[in-house]
Amino acid sequence: MTNLLERMKNTVLADINNLLDKKEEKNPLALLNQYVRECEKETDKVKKLxxxxxxxxxxxxxxxxxxxxxxxxxxxxxxxxxxxxEEELYTFAQLEQTHYEERVVRLKESLRNTEQQLHEIETKYMDMKHKLKDMKIRQMELMAKENxxxxxxxxxxVLEEKQANPTNQARFTEMEEYIEKLEKKINTEYYKQTMDEKLxxxxxxxxxxxxxxxxL
Structure with a gap:
């Protein structure tokens, strides 16, 4: 029974991985966007730590x-x-001194461990920030490529439709002529305005x- 469940689990995982691979091939940007969002969440968690x-x-x-x-x-x-x-006060003060000195030793050790752990977490955090930045750059590259x-x-x-459809061809020709006329008109008006200013x-x-x- 255990072997059967294990095989079923492996089969399901294989199907999921296969789907993810196909999704990545079909739309790598969408998958990368998902990775970036997940990485941002994990990075934010480490930042809080x-x-x-x-x-x-x-x-x-x-x-x-x-x-x-x-x-x-x-x-x-x-x-x-x-x-x-004052023997009683002396005993009390000496006992208290011992307690505090032991606490000092313990706190120094805890502080050293905390600083070491902090260094490890900070190192991981910086590494995750760099990886996240690299992923975002890759994201922009893929967006530019997709665009x-x-x-x-x-x-x-558009060009294929223009060549295949005579009506579209006439419409594009008409549009090109209109743009040329508009450009000439703008240039003429600009020339007149410039001449008026000079005069x-x-x-x-x-x-x-x-x-x-x-x-004089």
């Missing part, structure tokens, strides 16, 4: 500083109690010269 690890590091540092301060404080208090002959392919297909289709400037310059002559 990095941020959490930084917070844990700060908490360990905070606890370590407090433990060191208390260990030093209890040490001084034990010395004062010893000089004063060019569609453009060529559309242009070829106006010349007229203004001549009037200025006449005014200057009268003034």
């Amino acid at each position: 990095v941020e959490r690890q930084y917070k844990l590091k700060e908490e360990f540092l905070k606890e370590l500083r407090q433990a060191e301060e208390m260990a030093e404080k209890r040490k001084k208090q034990a010395e004062v109690a010893s000089k004063a002959g 060019t392919t569609k453009a060529h297909h559309t242009m070829n289709k 106006a400037a010349l007229e203004k310059d001549m009037l200025k010269k006449e005014d200057d002559s009268i003034s």
Whole structure:
């Protein structure tokens, strides 16, 4: 029974992989888009883990500083109690000092482990960011290729229809003639406007010269 279930599972997995392969061959961009979305989610998860690890590091540092301060404080208090002959207070302060010193050792070890783990997570995070960027670049390359392919297909289709259908041929010819006329009209209007501006400037310059002559 176990072997049968295993064979069935392998068969299903093989069918899924086969479908994915066919999908990738048929539409690689769609599959890549899916990979990019999944990679973005995983990268965001690791980013949150990095941020959490930084917070844990700060908490360990905070606890370590407090433990060191208390260990030093209890040490001084034990010395004062010893000089004063307060045995009970001396015992209490010394016991507290020992607890805090042990805590300092433990916190230092935890801090070292946290920093090492943080380095590992950050390294993985940076690696994932680079891979994600590479995938996005590949995504843009495929989009550009797909866009060019569609453009060529559309242009070829239009040109084929133009050659196959006389009506389309006449329509395209008419459109080309209209564009040429429009271009000539625009050029003419631009030339007239330019000449008007030059004449106006010349007229203004001549009037200025006449005014200057009268003034003299």
